[in-house]
Amino acid sequence: MTEERGSIEIHLKELLEKTGLSKNKFCQRAELQRSQLNGYLNGTITRLDTDVLVRICDTLDCTIADLLEYKPR
Numbered sequence: 001m002t003e004e005r006g007s008i009e010i011h012l013k014e015l016l017e018k019t020g021l022s023k024n025k026f027c028q029r030a031e032l033q034r035s036q037l038n039g040y041l042n043g044t045i046t047r048l049d050t051d052v053l054v055r056i057c058d059t060l061d062c063t064i065a066d067l068l069e070y071k072p073r
Contacts, residue, residue: 004073005072006070006071006072006073007070007071007073008048008071009043009068009069009071010040010067011067011069012037012056012067015060015066019060026059030055030058030059032052032056036052040056048068053067
């Protein structure tokens with residue numbers, strides 16, 4: 001996700017806060033490791049896994065557009 005062409009923002013933190021789910025409960029329901037969750041929350045994830053994105057959207061009852069946003073440079 002190079003800055004030259006823009007970036008992808010992940011809005012997982014905001015979505016998770018809206019649900020009121022704890023990080024541990026969310027990880028259980030979405031079948032994520034805590035380190036994966038932290039990567040998405042901190043924006044340090046470098047490769048998006050479509051299976052993980054599906055589980056996140058399903059658990060949070062949101063769309064991919066709610067979760068990801070393209071920001072042009």
